[in-house]
Amino acid sequence: MNVRDSERMIAELSQKEEYSLTDEVECADLILINTCSVREKPVHKLFSELGALNIKKKDGAKIGVCGCTASHLGEQIIKRAPYVNFVLGARNVSKITEVLHRDRAVEVDVDYDESQFAFSEFRSSPYKAFINISIGCDKQCTFCIVPKTRGEEISIPADLILLEVKKAVDSGAKEIFLLGQNVNNYGRRFTSNKESINFTELLRRVSSIDGLKRIRFTSPHPFHMDDEFIEEFASNDKICKSIHVPLQSGSTKILRAMKRGYTKEWFLDRIDKIRSTVKDVSISTDVIVAFPGESDDDFEQTLEVVRDASFEQMFSFKYSPRPLTEAANFSGVVDEAVAKERLKRVQEMHDEMLDKKSKAHLNRVYSVYFEELRSDGFVAGRSDNNLLVKVKGSENLLGEIVDVLITKVARLSCEGRVV
Ligand code: SF4
CATH class of the missing domain: 3.30.750.200 (Transcription Regulator spoIIAA)
Structure with missing residues (x-):
């Protein structure tokens, strides 16, 4: 979810404010930290990281803290780190170009409705696209802070999702990753009078898009895992296993x-x-x-x-x-x-x-979608069932789905050759 939120902010900033990405902190005009709050450690890390960035940043550069810790701590972040220019909650990423121009802005409204918001495009990978299908979470798991930082669950209308999938496929993505805190609770609540469909039906409609080869999703909730969903998951060839x-x-x-x-x-x-x-x-x-x-x-x-x-x-x-x-x-x-x-x-x-x-896995043949060229002469990708597979090869393999014979196995990855 955070990767996708970062992509959305990058798209808004580059298209509406003409920002471009840099890896050099010292050159940046704007430094954004997109935070997680699921565990305690990243919250502590945030403040040490902020201190270090404040020393490194060039004169006049702005620092923004975004994401779940921003939602949770709000103004406290600016009190503790007064050089932070704005705080933007996980449910408010669409306001990035607005808070940018308001010094000490704090936008952390967890009831804000971003479900109808059409974002401009930026993707961190040309081969796959992350697509939100819902925002927030209605569950109340007693250990989890997410409902407090991302607000109540709202499904994004199916026509907007299908439009985003088509755009991604037209621009070359063969795989899409549907995202939500509880993807298989999709359709429970919309903010407009949209046709209500469930997650299984959404999967069927998404899979009918020409040119799309693979569908992944995360996270489904065990409580909503009904037989209809499992049977669609089993029988739909475009859904990765x-x-x-x-x-x-x-x-x-x-x-x-x-x-x-x-x-x-x-x-x-x-x-x-x-x-x-x-x-x-x-x-x-x-x-x-x-x-x-x-x-x-x-x-x-x-x-x-x-x-x-x-x-x-x-x-x-x-x-x-x-x-x-x-x-x-x-x-x-x-x-x-x-x-x-x-x-x-x-x-x-x-x-x-x-x-x-x-x-x-040894001596098995898996269909692998290659996405990463490594400096050691290997190209890496994922099998349909999410095995990390690498083969010796060149950039010609990038963006291709090919059969690979597995010749070497380790606990978390495999090596093979194209067959
Ligand atoms: S379903 Fe997931 S996100 Fe929602 S409260 Fe439970 S653990 Fe948190």
Whole structure:
């Protein structure tokens, strides 16, 4: 979401204010930091980064702080770092060219409706396009600050989404990435009287666009993963066979405390349904260990689900209390040493599983979309099921989807040759 928000701000600034990008901080007239607030560490990093940028920047250059930490801290950022020229929340990126001209501007309204806003174009990759299908989140997961920083969930009208997809495909993108906090809750609320369709129908309409080869999306919510959606995911050839299914915990007791809306059994049932209907699917997940009240038994259940679901990728973290969230006031805080140990155990177990699973890729042929030319003579891309694959080659491969025979495997990537 932040990558896409950055692209939107870059597009607005370059087309309306004639800015262009530079990698040299010392040359910049404007320095933007697009922030995350899901965990505590990036918030601390923001202020040390701001101090360093203030020393490096040229005279008269402006600094703007954008994104979720901007939404959450608002004016406090300028109080703590008075050289910051403006603060722009994650729900207000369309106002970038406005706040630019108002010194000490703070725009952090989480109710602001950007769902009808037509942004100008900028893409960080010529090969794929990130396209928002909804903004905000209506869930109230007790550990999560996102509903407070991105506001309530509003779906972007399907005709605007289809228009953006067509524009991206016409300009050369073969792959699009549909984005939202809960993509499969799409269609629940629009701000205008638009035709209401669900996510499965949106996928069908997007896939009918000529020239589009691949569709990816993130993140679906396990609660909304109905059979109709899984069957479309399985049968629609344009939809890449990789899916993120965020577990968070394997204990139904902890899932309830997190207000996730599903049980351990429902989660495993959805994984079974996906694995049994989608050949060669790759499933990734998120896991939080040491949520307040997590007992040894709760944690063992998380290990059990991670083992049973056999995820191809896992993003795991120790619980980090966030301001404005319910869980920040929960009792039953897990001892730091125990939390560290649990994180180590789940990661080691998953790494071992991956080492075994990755061997199965050897001598298989995957269809790979090449997007990156590396300095070591390799070209890298992703298979349909999201495997990172590299082959020896030149820029001729960039933007091409070709079959690759896998000749070498590692835990997170493979090497092969074009066949
Ligand atoms: S679904 Fe839960 S975890 Fe995801 S953004 Fe919404 S509140 Fe946060």
